[in-house]
Amino acid sequence: MQPPTIIAPSILSADFANLASEAIKILNYGADMLHIDIMDAHFVPNLTIGPCVVASLRKSLDSNISITPPSIKKSGLLKDSRTTFFDCHLMIENPQIWVEQFKLAGCDLFCFHYEATDDPVGCIKIIQKYGLKVGVAIKPATQVDVLFPLIENEGIDMALVMTVEPGFGGQSFKAECLPKSDLQVTALRERYPQLDIEVDGGLGPTTIGLAAEAGANVIVAGSAVFGASDPASVIRSLREVVDAFAK
Numbered sequence: 001m002q003p004p005t006i007i008a009p010s011i012l013s014a015d016f017a018n019l020a021s022e023a024i025k026i027l028n029y030g031a032d033m034l035h036i037d038i039m040d041a042h043f044v045p046n047l048t049i050g051p052c053v054v055a056s057l058r059k060s061l062d063s064n065i066s067i068t069p070p071s072i073k074k075s076g077l078l079k080d081s082r083t084t085f086f087d088c089h090l091m092i093e094n095p096q097i098w099v100e101q102f103k104l105a106g107c108d109l110f111c112f113h114y115e116a117t118d119d120p121v122g123c124i125k126i127i128q129k130y131g132l133k134v135g136v137a138i139k140p141a142t143q144v145d146v147l148f149p150l151i152e153n154e155g156i157d158m159a160l161v162m163t164v165e166p167g168f169g170g171q172s173f174k175a176e177c178l179p180k181s182d183l184q185v186t187a188l189r190e191r192y193p194q195l196d197i198e199v200d201g202g203l204g205p206t207t208i209g210l211a212a213e214a215g216a217n218v219i220v221a222g223s224a225v226f227g228a229s230d231p232a233s234v235i236r237s238l239r240e241v242v243d244a245f246a247k
């Protein structure tokens, strides 16, 4: 059985002037974790937030959220005594030099891009040395099999398959980035039944079916959740579809 379904709203689509209250609101609506997109204007053509914003968010959430969602408890991802899991997606060059700062800021999972470093194994070892969970992300054009040795030999905690080119929220979902071939999410799920497989980009109630059917269990959704008039029902419907396809 695949790991629990986790719905991870991307705060990139939140109102940045009210980031903490937006994050608290979305967790109270039923989100399982927060997906935090860090962009450096080099790896991707956009610039978002750095460790000091993550640290402020951490402080606020630790004092305002008292319950860890059941799926996060069950997943075993959250090792700390804190309640809210910060899933940090780093779209930055030289990710390895930022691990310490994001650890200190309160990040739980450090997910870097395979394409952003010449030494993914070295980067994983640094992340593990700092006691963070490790995620490795691939852009749509990257072959999924580059992840196999990292999963098998380095014990990464999550694989992130991008369903749009990284850089911006609110883009259209690319169906061709999901399975059919054995090189995408289906291949990962068939090979690694217990792995947390995250998909990110253009996902919402009308596009979740393909990702769920392929075997993704961690669903990032930004505009579909934060832009909804009823975010709780969007979160619920995403969860229902993923649960229905769970392998």
Ligand SMILES: O=C(CO)[C@@H](O)[C@H](O)COP(=O)(O)O
Pocket: 010, 012, 013, 035, 037, 089, 091, 165, 166, 167, 168, 169, 170, 171, 200, 201, 202, 203, 220, 221, 222, 223, 224
């Ligand atoms: O990493 C990224 C974009 O690079 C994502 O996390 C997006 O922020 C998701 O937003 P939507 O596509 O769901 O609006």
Ligand SMILES: [Fe+2]
Pocket: 010, 035, 036, 037, 089, 200, 220
């Ligand atoms: Fe992301």
